[in-house]
Amino acid sequence: MGQLSNLDIANECDNFPYYTDDEDLYKAALKDYYQFRVEGCESCLGYITSSVATKMPLTKDWNLDQNKKHLTFQPRTHHGEPVKDFEGRNKILAEYLQDVREKKVFRVLNGWRNELYPIYGPNKTLLLNMERSATPLFGVVTYGVHMTGYVKTPEGMKIWAPRRALTKQTYPGMMDNTVAGGLSTGEMPFECLVRECEEEASLPADVVQSAQACGTLTYFHVRDARAGGETGLCQPECQYIYDLELPADVIPKPGDDEAIDFQLLTVDEVREAIANGKFKPNCAHLLLEFFVRHGILTAENEPHYIDIVSKFHRKLEFPMP
Structure with a gap:
Protein backbone atom coordinates (compact mmCIF):
# COMPACT_ATOMS: atom_id res chain seq x y z
CA MET A 1 0.00 0.00 0.00
CA GLY A 2 1.31 3.43 -0.94
CA GLN A 3 1.43 6.39 1.38
CA LEU A 4 -1.88 7.95 2.31
CA SER A 5 -2.51 11.62 1.61
CA ASN A 6 -3.98 13.86 4.28
CA LEU A 7 -7.29 13.77 2.41
CA ASP A 8 -7.12 9.96 2.36
CA ILE A 9 -6.69 10.04 6.14
CA ALA A 10 -9.68 12.35 6.65
CA ASN A 11 -11.82 10.21 4.32
CA GLU A 12 -10.77 6.97 6.01
CA CYS A 13 -12.16 8.16 9.35
CA ASP A 14 -15.18 10.12 8.13
CA ASN A 15 -16.16 7.50 5.57
CA PHE A 16 -19.98 7.32 5.64
CA PRO A 17 -21.20 8.89 2.36
CA TYR A 18 -22.34 12.51 2.25
CA TYR A 19 -25.68 13.24 0.63
CA THR A 20 -24.27 16.44 -0.88
CA ASP A 21 -21.25 14.66 -2.43
CA ASP A 22 -23.07 11.80 -4.15
CA GLU A 23 -26.83 11.52 -3.69
CA ASP A 24 -27.02 8.09 -5.36
CA LEU A 25 -24.18 6.65 -3.29
CA TYR A 26 -25.73 8.02 -0.10
CA LYS A 27 -29.15 6.53 -0.90
CA ALA A 28 -27.59 3.20 -1.86
CA ALA A 29 -25.72 3.08 1.43
CA LEU A 30 -28.88 3.80 3.43
CA LYS A 31 -30.67 0.89 1.76
CA PHE A 138 -26.99 -0.11 16.80
CA GLY A 139 -24.94 2.63 15.14
CA VAL A 140 -25.63 5.18 17.87
CA VAL A 141 -23.53 8.27 18.54
CA THR A 142 -20.79 7.75 21.11
CA TYR A 143 -18.67 10.32 22.92
CA GLY A 144 -15.08 10.41 24.08
CA VAL A 145 -12.06 12.51 24.95
CA HIS A 146 -8.81 12.65 22.99
CA MET A 147 -5.73 14.52 24.17
CA THR A 148 -2.51 15.30 22.36
CA GLY A 149 0.42 15.66 24.73
CA TYR A 150 3.37 17.52 23.26
CA VAL A 151 6.75 18.91 24.32
CA LYS A 152 8.53 22.01 22.99
CA THR A 153 12.19 21.18 22.41
CA PRO A 154 15.12 23.03 20.82
CA GLU A 155 14.54 20.82 17.76
CA GLY A 156 10.87 21.79 17.60
CA MET A 157 7.59 20.33 18.81
CA LYS A 158 7.48 16.63 19.67
CA ILE A 159 4.38 14.53 20.34
CA TRP A 160 3.86 11.64 22.74
CA ALA A 161 2.27 8.70 20.93
CA PRO A 162 1.46 5.32 22.50
CA ARG A 163 1.28 2.00 20.70
CA ARG A 164 -1.84 -0.03 21.43
CA ALA A 165 -1.38 -3.40 23.09
CA LEU A 166 -1.32 -6.38 20.73
CA THR A 167 -3.99 -8.00 22.91
CA LYS A 168 -6.59 -5.26 22.30
CA GLN A 169 -9.64 -6.41 20.36
CA THR A 170 -9.78 -3.13 18.45
CA TYR A 171 -6.87 -1.89 16.31
CA PRO A 172 -4.17 -3.98 18.06
CA GLY A 173 -0.63 -2.65 17.69
CA MET A 174 -1.69 0.61 16.03
CA MET A 175 -0.70 4.05 17.31
CA ASP A 176 -2.97 6.32 19.34
CA ASN A 177 -3.34 9.87 20.55
CA THR A 178 -1.47 10.46 23.80
CA VAL A 179 -4.60 9.72 25.86
CA ALA A 180 -8.09 8.78 24.72
CA GLY A 181 -11.15 7.23 26.29
CA GLY A 182 -14.89 6.86 26.10
CA LEU A 183 -17.31 9.09 27.97
CA SER A 184 -19.60 7.06 30.22
CA THR A 185 -23.12 8.12 31.17
CA GLY A 186 -23.07 11.02 33.63
CA GLU A 187 -19.34 11.70 33.19
CA MET A 188 -18.12 15.17 32.22
CA PRO A 189 -15.40 15.42 29.55
CA PHE A 190 -12.63 16.89 31.73
CA GLU A 191 -13.44 14.45 34.53
CA CYS A 192 -13.08 11.64 31.98
CA LEU A 193 -9.78 13.10 30.72
CA VAL A 194 -8.25 13.21 34.20
CA ARG A 195 -9.27 9.59 34.81
CA GLU A 196 -7.95 8.37 31.48
CA CYS A 197 -4.65 10.25 31.87
CA GLU A 198 -4.03 8.48 35.16
CA GLU A 199 -5.14 5.07 33.91
CA GLU A 200 -3.49 5.07 30.49
CA ALA A 201 -0.45 7.32 30.84
CA SER A 202 0.29 7.61 34.59
CA LEU A 203 -0.14 11.38 34.35
CA PRO A 204 -1.22 12.87 37.70
CA ALA A 205 -4.22 15.17 38.00
CA ASP A 206 -2.09 18.23 38.86
CA VAL A 207 -0.27 17.91 35.53
CA VAL A 208 -3.49 17.37 33.57
CA GLN A 209 -5.14 20.47 35.06
CA SER A 210 -3.30 22.64 32.53
CA ALA A 211 -4.78 20.77 29.54
CA GLN A 212 -6.52 23.12 27.12
CA ALA A 213 -10.03 22.37 25.83
CA CYS A 214 -9.98 22.77 22.04
CA GLY A 215 -13.54 22.02 20.98
CA THR A 216 -14.92 18.86 19.44
CA LEU A 217 -14.30 16.59 16.48
CA THR A 218 -17.29 14.85 14.88
CA TYR A 219 -17.22 12.20 12.15
CA PHE A 220 -19.22 9.23 10.88
CA HIS A 221 -17.05 6.14 10.65
CA VAL A 222 -17.92 2.74 9.18
CA ARG A 223 -15.85 0.02 10.82
CA ASP A 224 -13.57 -2.37 8.98
CA ALA A 225 -11.88 -5.59 10.16
CA ARG A 226 -9.26 -3.71 12.20
CA ALA A 227 -11.97 -2.59 14.64
CA GLY A 228 -12.72 -6.19 15.62
CA GLY A 229 -16.03 -7.99 15.31
CA GLU A 230 -18.47 -7.50 12.46
CA THR A 231 -17.54 -5.14 9.62
CA GLY A 232 -19.71 -2.39 8.18
CA LEU A 233 -20.97 -1.30 11.60
CA CYS A 234 -21.72 2.41 11.94
CA GLN A 235 -19.79 4.45 14.49
CA PRO A 236 -20.75 8.13 14.49
CA GLU A 237 -18.69 9.86 17.18
CA CYS A 238 -18.12 13.14 18.96
CA GLN A 239 -14.72 13.61 20.57
CA TYR A 240 -13.90 16.35 23.06
CA ILE A 241 -10.39 17.53 22.17
CA TYR A 242 -7.63 18.62 24.54
CA ASP A 243 -4.02 19.74 24.13
CA LEU A 244 -1.48 19.41 26.92
CA GLU A 245 1.99 20.91 26.75
CA LEU A 246 4.14 18.70 28.97
CA PRO A 247 7.41 19.61 30.68
CA ALA A 248 10.42 17.75 29.32
CA ASP A 249 10.80 15.79 32.57
CA VAL A 250 7.21 14.46 32.58
CA ILE A 251 7.20 11.16 30.72
CA PRO A 252 3.96 9.25 30.11
CA LYS A 253 4.09 5.58 31.08
CA PRO A 254 1.49 2.84 30.53
CA GLY A 255 -0.70 2.66 33.62
CA ASP A 256 -2.79 -0.30 32.47
CA ASP A 257 -2.73 -2.90 29.69
CA GLU A 258 -3.95 -0.47 27.02
CA ALA A 259 -0.54 0.52 25.62
CA ILE A 260 2.81 -1.15 24.97
CA ASP A 261 4.83 2.04 25.39
CA PHE A 262 4.97 5.76 24.62
CA GLN A 263 7.23 7.27 21.99
CA LEU A 264 8.25 10.92 21.77
CA LEU A 265 8.15 11.69 18.04
CA THR A 266 8.93 14.73 15.95
CA VAL A 267 6.11 16.22 13.91
CA ASP A 268 7.68 14.78 10.75
CA GLU A 269 7.85 11.33 12.33
CA VAL A 270 4.18 11.54 13.31
CA ARG A 271 3.19 12.69 9.83
CA GLU A 272 5.16 9.84 8.26
CA ALA A 273 3.53 7.29 10.59
CA ILE A 274 0.09 8.70 9.71
CA ALA A 275 0.86 8.50 5.97
CA ASN A 276 1.96 4.89 6.40
CA GLY A 277 -1.33 3.95 8.08
CA LYS A 278 0.18 3.24 11.49
CA PHE A 279 -2.27 5.37 13.49
CA LYS A 280 -5.80 4.29 14.41
CA PRO A 281 -8.07 6.10 11.88
CA ASN A 282 -9.82 8.48 14.28
CA CYS A 283 -6.51 9.29 16.01
CA ALA A 284 -4.90 10.18 12.68
CA HIS A 285 -7.95 12.33 11.91
CA LEU A 286 -7.59 14.13 15.23
CA LEU A 287 -3.88 14.75 14.65
CA LEU A 288 -4.69 16.41 11.33
CA GLU A 289 -6.97 18.76 13.27
CA PHE A 290 -4.13 19.36 15.76
CA PHE A 291 -1.78 20.21 12.88
CA VAL A 292 -4.29 22.69 11.46
CA ARG A 293 -4.74 24.47 14.79
CA HIS A 294 -0.99 24.68 15.35
CA GLY A 295 -0.26 26.07 11.88
CA ILE A 296 1.55 22.94 10.71
CA LEU A 297 -1.02 22.02 8.07
CA THR A 298 -2.03 25.13 6.12
CA ALA A 299 -3.73 26.22 2.92
CA GLU A 300 -0.25 26.96 1.56
CA ASN A 301 1.11 23.42 1.99
CA GLU A 302 -2.06 21.30 1.62
CA PRO A 303 -4.00 21.42 -1.68
CA HIS A 304 -7.07 19.76 -0.11
CA TYR A 305 -7.08 22.03 2.94
CA ILE A 306 -10.75 23.09 2.77
CA ASP A 307 -12.00 19.54 2.18
CA ILE A 308 -9.95 18.22 5.10
CA VAL A 309 -10.96 20.95 7.55
CA SER A 310 -14.63 20.54 6.64
CA LYS A 311 -14.42 16.91 7.81
CA PHE A 312 -13.53 17.88 11.37
CA HIS A 313 -17.06 18.98 12.23
CA ARG A 314 -19.58 16.74 10.48
CA LYS A 315 -23.17 17.38 11.47
CA LEU A 316 -24.48 13.99 12.54
CA GLU A 317 -28.05 13.04 11.67
CA PHE A 318 -28.97 11.76 15.12
CA PRO A 319 -30.03 13.53 18.34
CA MET A 320 -27.11 14.72 20.48
CA PRO A 321 -26.81 16.37 23.90
Whole structure:
Protein backbone atom coordinates (compact mmCIF):
# COMPACT_ATOMS: atom_id res chain seq x y z
CA MET A 1 0.00 0.00 0.00
CA GLY A 2 1.31 3.43 -0.94
CA GLN A 3 1.43 6.39 1.38
CA LEU A 4 -1.88 7.95 2.31
CA SER A 5 -2.51 11.62 1.61
CA ASN A 6 -3.98 13.86 4.28
CA LEU A 7 -7.29 13.77 2.41
CA ASP A 8 -7.12 9.96 2.36
CA ILE A 9 -6.69 10.04 6.14
CA ALA A 10 -9.68 12.35 6.65
CA ASN A 11 -11.82 10.21 4.32
CA GLU A 12 -10.77 6.97 6.01
CA CYS A 13 -12.16 8.16 9.35
CA ASP A 14 -15.18 10.12 8.13
CA ASN A 15 -16.16 7.50 5.57
CA PHE A 16 -19.98 7.32 5.64
CA PRO A 17 -21.20 8.89 2.36
CA TYR A 18 -22.34 12.51 2.25
CA TYR A 19 -25.68 13.24 0.63
CA THR A 20 -24.27 16.44 -0.88
CA ASP A 21 -21.25 14.66 -2.43
CA ASP A 22 -23.07 11.80 -4.15
CA GLU A 23 -26.83 11.52 -3.69
CA ASP A 24 -27.02 8.09 -5.36
CA LEU A 25 -24.18 6.65 -3.29
CA TYR A 26 -25.73 8.02 -0.10
CA LYS A 27 -29.15 6.53 -0.90
CA ALA A 28 -27.59 3.20 -1.86
CA ALA A 29 -25.72 3.08 1.43
CA LEU A 30 -28.88 3.80 3.43
CA LYS A 31 -30.67 0.89 1.76
CA ASP A 32 -28.37 -1.51 3.60
CA TYR A 33 -29.30 -0.13 7.02
CA TYR A 34 -32.24 -0.32 9.39
CA GLN A 35 -33.08 2.63 11.64
CA PHE A 36 -32.70 2.02 15.36
CA ARG A 37 -35.63 3.52 17.23
CA VAL A 38 -37.09 3.52 20.73
CA GLU A 39 -40.85 3.35 21.19
CA GLY A 40 -42.29 6.77 21.95
CA CYS A 41 -39.40 8.63 20.29
CA GLU A 42 -39.89 9.87 16.73
CA SER A 43 -36.18 10.21 15.95
CA CYS A 44 -33.83 7.73 14.33
CA LEU A 45 -31.10 7.02 16.91
CA GLY A 46 -28.66 5.04 14.78
CA TYR A 47 -28.12 2.89 11.69
CA ILE A 48 -28.01 -0.91 11.97
CA THR A 49 -26.69 -3.06 9.12
CA SER A 50 -29.32 -5.33 7.57
CA SER A 51 -27.23 -8.37 8.48
CA VAL A 52 -27.25 -7.37 12.16
CA ALA A 53 -30.92 -6.29 12.27
CA THR A 54 -32.18 -9.55 10.77
CA LYS A 55 -29.90 -11.61 13.02
CA MET A 56 -30.97 -9.81 16.21
CA PRO A 57 -32.96 -12.25 18.41
CA LEU A 58 -36.48 -10.86 18.64
CA THR A 59 -38.40 -10.87 21.91
CA LYS A 60 -41.54 -9.07 23.03
CA ASP A 61 -39.27 -6.07 23.63
CA TRP A 62 -38.33 -5.67 19.95
CA ASN A 63 -40.15 -5.04 16.70
CA LEU A 64 -38.53 -5.54 13.29
CA ASP A 65 -40.41 -3.74 10.51
CA GLN A 66 -38.92 -4.93 7.24
CA ASN A 67 -41.06 -2.57 5.15
CA LYS A 68 -40.01 0.61 6.96
CA LYS A 69 -36.60 -0.92 7.80
CA HIS A 70 -36.98 -0.02 11.48
CA LEU A 71 -35.75 -2.01 14.47
CA THR A 72 -37.63 -0.62 17.47
CA PHE A 73 -36.90 -1.23 21.12
CA GLN A 74 -40.32 -1.47 22.80
CA PRO A 75 -39.69 -2.65 26.39
CA ARG A 76 -42.57 -4.48 28.02
CA THR A 77 -43.42 -5.68 31.52
CA HIS A 78 -44.12 -9.37 32.16
CA HIS A 79 -47.79 -8.51 31.63
CA GLY A 80 -47.07 -6.96 28.23
CA GLU A 81 -47.50 -3.33 29.30
CA PRO A 82 -45.12 -0.65 27.94
CA VAL A 83 -42.18 0.30 30.17
CA LYS A 84 -41.74 4.06 30.02
CA ASP A 85 -39.36 4.89 32.86
CA PHE A 86 -35.62 5.35 32.23
CA GLU A 87 -34.37 2.75 34.72
CA GLY A 88 -36.92 0.18 33.58
CA ARG A 89 -35.86 0.53 29.94
CA ASN A 90 -32.19 0.25 30.89
CA LYS A 91 -32.72 -2.90 32.95
CA ILE A 92 -34.53 -4.68 30.12
CA LEU A 93 -31.93 -3.61 27.56
CA ALA A 94 -29.03 -4.68 29.78
CA GLU A 95 -30.55 -8.12 30.39
CA TYR A 96 -31.28 -8.54 26.70
CA LEU A 97 -27.74 -7.63 25.60
CA GLN A 98 -26.23 -9.90 28.24
CA ASP A 99 -28.33 -12.76 26.89
CA VAL A 100 -27.29 -11.99 23.30
CA ARG A 101 -23.67 -11.93 24.43
CA GLU A 102 -23.96 -15.29 26.18
CA LYS A 103 -25.50 -16.79 23.04
CA LYS A 104 -22.51 -15.49 21.05
CA VAL A 105 -24.71 -13.99 18.35
CA PHE A 106 -22.34 -11.11 17.52
CA ARG A 107 -18.54 -11.14 17.65
CA VAL A 108 -18.32 -7.45 18.57
CA LEU A 109 -19.76 -8.32 22.01
CA ASN A 110 -16.62 -10.36 22.75
CA GLY A 111 -15.17 -6.98 23.70
CA TRP A 112 -17.70 -6.51 26.52
CA ARG A 113 -16.54 -3.61 28.71
CA ASN A 114 -19.07 -3.26 31.53
CA GLU A 115 -19.23 0.45 30.67
CA LEU A 116 -22.48 2.27 29.96
CA TYR A 117 -22.72 4.80 27.15
CA PRO A 118 -25.54 7.36 26.88
CA ILE A 119 -28.05 7.47 24.03
CA TYR A 120 -29.89 10.76 23.57
CA GLY A 121 -33.24 11.60 22.04
CA PRO A 122 -34.61 14.98 20.93
CA ASN A 123 -34.19 18.02 23.19
CA LYS A 124 -31.09 16.51 24.81
CA THR A 125 -33.20 13.86 26.56
CA LEU A 126 -31.23 10.89 27.91
CA LEU A 127 -33.20 7.92 26.59
CA LEU A 128 -31.03 4.90 27.34
CA ASN A 129 -27.80 3.56 28.72
CA MET A 130 -26.14 0.93 26.54
CA GLU A 131 -23.18 -1.39 27.07
CA ARG A 132 -20.22 0.16 25.26
CA SER A 133 -19.37 -2.84 23.09
CA ALA A 134 -22.96 -3.00 21.81
CA THR A 135 -23.13 0.58 20.54
CA PRO A 136 -21.65 -0.19 17.09
CA LEU A 137 -24.35 -2.83 16.54
CA PHE A 138 -26.99 -0.11 16.80
CA GLY A 139 -24.94 2.63 15.14
CA VAL A 140 -25.63 5.18 17.87
CA VAL A 141 -23.53 8.27 18.54
CA THR A 142 -20.79 7.75 21.11
CA TYR A 143 -18.67 10.32 22.92
CA GLY A 144 -15.08 10.41 24.08
CA VAL A 145 -12.06 12.51 24.95
CA HIS A 146 -8.81 12.65 22.99
CA MET A 147 -5.73 14.52 24.17
CA THR A 148 -2.51 15.30 22.36
CA GLY A 149 0.42 15.66 24.73
CA TYR A 150 3.37 17.52 23.26
CA VAL A 151 6.75 18.91 24.32
CA LYS A 152 8.53 22.01 22.99
CA THR A 153 12.19 21.18 22.41
CA PRO A 154 15.12 23.03 20.82
CA GLU A 155 14.54 20.82 17.76
CA GLY A 156 10.87 21.79 17.60
CA MET A 157 7.59 20.33 18.81
CA LYS A 158 7.48 16.63 19.67
CA ILE A 159 4.38 14.53 20.34
CA TRP A 160 3.86 11.64 22.74
CA ALA A 161 2.27 8.70 20.93
CA PRO A 162 1.46 5.32 22.50
CA ARG A 163 1.28 2.00 20.70
CA ARG A 164 -1.84 -0.03 21.43
CA ALA A 165 -1.38 -3.40 23.09
CA LEU A 166 -1.32 -6.38 20.73
CA THR A 167 -3.99 -8.00 22.91
CA LYS A 168 -6.59 -5.26 22.30
CA GLN A 169 -9.64 -6.41 20.36
CA THR A 170 -9.78 -3.13 18.45
CA TYR A 171 -6.87 -1.89 16.31
CA PRO A 172 -4.17 -3.98 18.06
CA GLY A 173 -0.63 -2.65 17.69
CA MET A 174 -1.69 0.61 16.03
CA MET A 175 -0.70 4.05 17.31
CA ASP A 176 -2.97 6.32 19.34
CA ASN A 177 -3.34 9.87 20.55
CA THR A 178 -1.47 10.46 23.80
CA VAL A 179 -4.60 9.72 25.86
CA ALA A 180 -8.09 8.78 24.72
CA GLY A 181 -11.15 7.23 26.29
CA GLY A 182 -14.89 6.86 26.10
CA LEU A 183 -17.31 9.09 27.97
CA SER A 184 -19.60 7.06 30.22
CA THR A 185 -23.12 8.12 31.17
CA GLY A 186 -23.07 11.02 33.63
CA GLU A 187 -19.34 11.70 33.19
CA MET A 188 -18.12 15.17 32.22
CA PRO A 189 -15.40 15.42 29.55
CA PHE A 190 -12.63 16.89 31.73
CA GLU A 191 -13.44 14.45 34.53
CA CYS A 192 -13.08 11.64 31.98
CA LEU A 193 -9.78 13.10 30.72
CA VAL A 194 -8.25 13.21 34.20
CA ARG A 195 -9.27 9.59 34.81
CA GLU A 196 -7.95 8.37 31.48
CA CYS A 197 -4.65 10.25 31.87
CA GLU A 198 -4.03 8.48 35.16
CA GLU A 199 -5.14 5.07 33.91
CA GLU A 200 -3.49 5.07 30.49
CA ALA A 201 -0.45 7.32 30.84
CA SER A 202 0.29 7.61 34.59
CA LEU A 203 -0.14 11.38 34.35
CA PRO A 204 -1.22 12.87 37.70
CA ALA A 205 -4.22 15.17 38.00
CA ASP A 206 -2.09 18.23 38.86
CA VAL A 207 -0.27 17.91 35.53
CA VAL A 208 -3.49 17.37 33.57
CA GLN A 209 -5.14 20.47 35.06
CA SER A 210 -3.30 22.64 32.53
CA ALA A 211 -4.78 20.77 29.54
CA GLN A 212 -6.52 23.12 27.12
CA ALA A 213 -10.03 22.37 25.83
CA CYS A 214 -9.98 22.77 22.04
CA GLY A 215 -13.54 22.02 20.98
CA THR A 216 -14.92 18.86 19.44
CA LEU A 217 -14.30 16.59 16.48
CA THR A 218 -17.29 14.85 14.88
CA TYR A 219 -17.22 12.20 12.15
CA PHE A 220 -19.22 9.23 10.88
CA HIS A 221 -17.05 6.14 10.65
CA VAL A 222 -17.92 2.74 9.18
CA ARG A 223 -15.85 0.02 10.82
CA ASP A 224 -13.57 -2.37 8.98
CA ALA A 225 -11.88 -5.59 10.16
CA ARG A 226 -9.26 -3.71 12.20
CA ALA A 227 -11.97 -2.59 14.64
CA GLY A 228 -12.72 -6.19 15.62
CA GLY A 229 -16.03 -7.99 15.31
CA GLU A 230 -18.47 -7.50 12.46
CA THR A 231 -17.54 -5.14 9.62
CA GLY A 232 -19.71 -2.39 8.18
CA LEU A 233 -20.97 -1.30 11.60
CA CYS A 234 -21.72 2.41 11.94
CA GLN A 235 -19.79 4.45 14.49
CA PRO A 236 -20.75 8.13 14.49
CA GLU A 237 -18.69 9.86 17.18
CA CYS A 238 -18.12 13.14 18.96
CA GLN A 239 -14.72 13.61 20.57
CA TYR A 240 -13.90 16.35 23.06
CA ILE A 241 -10.39 17.53 22.17
CA TYR A 242 -7.63 18.62 24.54
CA ASP A 243 -4.02 19.74 24.13
CA LEU A 244 -1.48 19.41 26.92
CA GLU A 245 1.99 20.91 26.75
CA LEU A 246 4.14 18.70 28.97
CA PRO A 247 7.41 19.61 30.68
CA ALA A 248 10.42 17.75 29.32
CA ASP A 249 10.80 15.79 32.57
CA VAL A 250 7.21 14.46 32.58
CA ILE A 251 7.20 11.16 30.72
CA PRO A 252 3.96 9.25 30.11
CA LYS A 253 4.09 5.58 31.08
CA PRO A 254 1.49 2.84 30.53
CA GLY A 255 -0.70 2.66 33.62
CA ASP A 256 -2.79 -0.30 32.47
CA ASP A 257 -2.73 -2.90 29.69
CA GLU A 258 -3.95 -0.47 27.02
CA ALA A 259 -0.54 0.52 25.62
CA ILE A 260 2.81 -1.15 24.97
CA ASP A 261 4.83 2.04 25.39
CA PHE A 262 4.97 5.76 24.62
CA GLN A 263 7.23 7.27 21.99
CA LEU A 264 8.25 10.92 21.77
CA LEU A 265 8.15 11.69 18.04
CA THR A 266 8.93 14.73 15.95
CA VAL A 267 6.11 16.22 13.91
CA ASP A 268 7.68 14.78 10.75
CA GLU A 269 7.85 11.33 12.33
CA VAL A 270 4.18 11.54 13.31
CA ARG A 271 3.19 12.69 9.83
CA GLU A 272 5.16 9.84 8.26
CA ALA A 273 3.53 7.29 10.59
CA ILE A 274 0.09 8.70 9.71
CA ALA A 275 0.86 8.50 5.97
CA ASN A 276 1.96 4.89 6.40
CA GLY A 277 -1.33 3.95 8.08
CA LYS A 278 0.18 3.24 11.49
CA PHE A 279 -2.27 5.37 13.49
CA LYS A 280 -5.80 4.29 14.41
CA PRO A 281 -8.07 6.10 11.88
CA ASN A 282 -9.82 8.48 14.28
CA CYS A 283 -6.51 9.29 16.01
CA ALA A 284 -4.90 10.18 12.68
CA HIS A 285 -7.95 12.33 11.91
CA LEU A 286 -7.59 14.13 15.23
CA LEU A 287 -3.88 14.75 14.65
CA LEU A 288 -4.69 16.41 11.33
CA GLU A 289 -6.97 18.76 13.27
CA PHE A 290 -4.13 19.36 15.76
CA PHE A 291 -1.78 20.21 12.88
CA VAL A 292 -4.29 22.69 11.46
CA ARG A 293 -4.74 24.47 14.79
CA HIS A 294 -0.99 24.68 15.35
CA GLY A 295 -0.26 26.07 11.88
CA ILE A 296 1.55 22.94 10.71
CA LEU A 297 -1.02 22.02 8.07
CA THR A 298 -2.03 25.13 6.12
CA ALA A 299 -3.73 26.22 2.92
CA GLU A 300 -0.25 26.96 1.56
CA ASN A 301 1.11 23.42 1.99
CA GLU A 302 -2.06 21.30 1.62
CA PRO A 303 -4.00 21.42 -1.68
CA HIS A 304 -7.07 19.76 -0.11
CA TYR A 305 -7.08 22.03 2.94
CA ILE A 306 -10.75 23.09 2.77
CA ASP A 307 -12.00 19.54 2.18
CA ILE A 308 -9.95 18.22 5.10
CA VAL A 309 -10.96 20.95 7.55
CA SER A 310 -14.63 20.54 6.64
CA LYS A 311 -14.42 16.91 7.81
CA PHE A 312 -13.53 17.88 11.37
CA HIS A 313 -17.06 18.98 12.23
CA ARG A 314 -19.58 16.74 10.48
CA LYS A 315 -23.17 17.38 11.47
CA LEU A 316 -24.48 13.99 12.54
CA GLU A 317 -28.05 13.04 11.67
CA PHE A 318 -28.97 11.76 15.12
CA PRO A 319 -30.03 13.53 18.34
CA MET A 320 -27.11 14.72 20.48
CA PRO A 321 -26.81 16.37 23.90
